[in-house]
Amino acid sequence: MTTEVSASLIATLPGHYYTDPDVFLQEQERLFEALWCCAVRAADLDRPGAYRTVQVGRESVLVTRARDGGLRAFLNVCRHRGARLCADEAGQVRRSLQCPYHAWTYDLEGRLIAAPNLTRMPDVDRSAYGLVEVALREWLGYAWVCLADAPPSFEDTVIGEARERLGDPASIERYRTQDLALGHRVRYEVRANWKLIVENFMECYHCATIHPELTDVLPEFADGFAAQYYVGHGAAFGDDVSGFTVDGSPGFGRLPDVADDQDRRYYAITVKPAVFVNLVPDHVILHRMFPLAVDRTVVECDWLYAPDVIASGADLSKSVELFHRVNEQDFAACERTQPAMGSRAYRRGGVLVPTEHHIGVFHHWLIRRLAS
Numbered sequence: 001m002t003t004e005v006s007a008s009l010i011a012t013l014p015g016h017y018y019t020d021p022d023v024f025l026q027e028q029e030r031l032f033e034a035l036w037c038c039a040v041r042a043a044d045l046d047r048p049g050a051y052r053t054v055q056v057g058r059e060s061v062l063v064t065r066a067r068d069g070g071l072r073a074f075l076n077v078c079r080h081r082g083a084r085l086c087a088d089e090a091g092q093v094r095r096s097l098q099c100p101y102h103a104w105t106y107d108l109e110g111r112l113i114a115a116p117n118l119t120r121m122p123d124v125d126r127s128a129y130g131l132v133e134v135a136l137r138e139w140l141g142y143a144w145v146c147l148a149d150a151p152p153s154f155e156d157t158v159i160g161e162a163r164e165r166l167g168d169p170a171s172i173e174r175y176r177t178q179d180l181a182l183g184h185r186v187r188y189e190v191r192a193n194w195k196l197i198v199e200n201f202m203e204c205y206h207c208a209t210i211h212p213e214l215t216d217v218l219p220e221f222a223d224g225f226a227a228q229y230y231v232g233h234g235a236a237f238g239d240d241v242s243g244f245t246v247d248g249s250p251g252f253g254r255l256p257d258v259a260d261d262q263d264r265r266y267y268a269i270t271v272k273p274a275v276f277v278n279l280v281p282d283h284v285i286l287h288r289m290f291p292l293a294v295d296r297t298v299v300e301c302d303w304l305y306a307p308d309v310i311a312s313g314a315d316l317s318k319s320v321e322l323f324h325r326v327n328e329q330d331f332a333a334c335e336r337t338q339p340a341m342g343s344r345a346y347r348r349g350g351v352l353v354p355t356e357h358h359i360g361v362f363h364h365w366l367i368r369r370l371a372s
Helices: 022-030 154-166 192-201 211-215 220-222 307-311 319-343 354-371
Strands: 037-041 050-056 060-066 072-074 091-092 096-098 104-107 112-114 133-137 144-145 181-188 265-271 276-278 284-294 296-305
Touching: 022 133, 022 284, 037 050, 037 060, 037 112, 037 276, 037 284, 050 284, 060 154, 112 181, 133 154, 144 154, 181 307, 181 319, 192 265, 192 284, 192 296, 192 319, 192 354, 211 220, 211 319, 296 307
Parallel strands: none
Antiparallel strands: 037 144, 050 060, 050 091, 060 072, 072 133, 096 104, 104 112, 133 144, 181 296, 265 276, 276 284, 284 296
């Protein structure tokens, strides 16, 4: 690992990238409606008929557990007159999904199976009026969806990106996130542009200022270098730290397949456009972001543990509290920054110091995507 960096400052994005509704529309079209997005935790849909709805770009997406046990994703739109099929964020149906407007009814595979007076119209091709399916892949125990007609390679744009960050193709698989159990979930509503949240997560120049609990556990963060700055690097726990907890006290046993060189380290991964994966020896923290407006973002954060830890009724509070505080500190900083994005002082943007230069790579990626 090297700590040599360029001594120069580089420019950030101009302020209007965080305030302009037209830019946000382009992002919806060319990022969130074109790339793979992490939608729901698969285990939340634990039996046939369970469903969740999520906002992906400008679309409401319905993810449901089908009769065969697999997951399916559809645009949450009735094919008759366009009513929203499921209004709730989560629910359970027995065998079918029925539109509350005119009672058009679909099975859990999205096929149109019934509608008032439909039997009197034998020439109607029911297969042509099924729900519009959305591409779905499962990874890390989550359903990822893509609205594009021709989705990009999941292996290259999602799995490959995570593995590239860690430098070892097997590193992320050792945490066996798909087998972990949900210990806690918090939904945050952040009054800031989604990119401010991504940029904040990627750097640690701010850590010594606003994250006292985190830098107590991970002392090297106080020097301003984020874990994501170096390929394969995980920030080491302090010598007197026993676990990834709010006071450094012991957490839980190391996950079974985590390697010795991954023990007592924290790894952070950004899967573009809007997923954060945090790996520590005894649990995984996963953030999913849902940008709802140019200055409003919902972040859903899951704390995942070994199933036996959850089954034992173990006290998770000190484990959860550390990153919950980090989240609140980070989101407050983003909300303080958002108003200035519209100031003439930020018309041409700001600058990135050397320890933040990797954020410039994110900016170049964004500009390329918007120009595509």
